[in-house]
Amino acid sequence: MKNINLLPGNLSSSKPLMALLFKVKIFNLIAVIIYGIFLAVVITISISNSASITFSNKKVDDLRSNLTSLSQVEKQYFFLKYKTDNIKKILAKQSSLPGIQKFESVYSESLKGTDLKTVGFANEQTTIEVVFKDSDSLKNFLELVKNSPEYIHVQLDTISYRPGNGYSVYVKIDMEKTI
């Protein structure tokens, strides 16, 4: 059976309105298709993400249990690092050792044969009390300590001369900080 429009012409819908309705319907159809595709994509991404999360969770759990079995090693390594850091701090403390080591060369080069009275080492400071028989050996010694790059400050505290005895000298030397 055919549908026949028997309505009078003045009651029929206007053409622009029908064209607009047609466009809206086409738009709706396209929108529904796009929406469907969008939903499908979103659902796929969401499912894939969920699967990845589950997989990663499982992997993390496995790794955690592995790490638990290595907890003793982890603890030992942590304390190894802790001790190494502490040793570094200990080694960075002030020491008289650089002064003692440097004095060895000063002694062999300019103080052997002199009347060395006292030598003191306290942290970066070295004190030397010595009697030189002649001015040449005194000059040698002073030049040596003055030109040593390790000694940053040389202070001639006292100097006295007694004929027959020689030059009695008291020197304070500051060493360069090694650390």
Add this chain to the structure above:
Amino acid sequence: MKLSNSLEINNLVFKNMKFFLFPFLFTFLIIIAFVFSVSFSIKKISSQRKSLETLKKTERELNEKVSFYDSVKNQIPEHIQTLSYAYPENNSALLIISQIKRAQVELGVNMKGLKVSSSASSSKQDGVVKVNFTAQTTMDQFYPFISRLISFSPIINIDKVMMSISGETLEVDITLSSSFGVIPNKMPTAPVLSKLSDDDLTLLEEMKLLEPPSIFSLPAEENTNRVNPF
């Protein structure tokens, strides 16, 4: 009759309205649904991405830790041993004295006036042993003696040296110190993997060269009968 006519007209108007409004209403609804879905999906996916990123990060860190600890687990006991000599966990006074005595005997240095004191820090985590003594020696013996002292474990720091020289003989007042440290009872709940640097490894090699003390303690063996020492 009139009533039925008016109902029919209303029905017709409603049908026409439906015909014209439905597509617009549908467009409106689909736009609303689209906007809502987009915002919801973005939130959902970004939260998933975030947790996935966090998980991946955790996984990477754990993986790194596991493979790292696996690779170093065989070397650690040796290093631990070296460091327990170099930086003991208990008061190291006895070890220091034994090492000084060892150097003295080896090099034939006379010693007198040995004084030992030790102090623990306020945190009770670490402490220092201070040793003072007078050594009677010669200049030729003094340097080997000092070199010997610093070649021992625990690490010895030479604080102060005062030499009084009369002729060939030296009377040297020496003050040494050595540190010890109690290892903490607890470690962080999730310790960050801080690897030993090249400096640390060099330090460990240097510590390995130090001579360990010849006295040490052994853990008591359980369930062993007392042996007659005679």
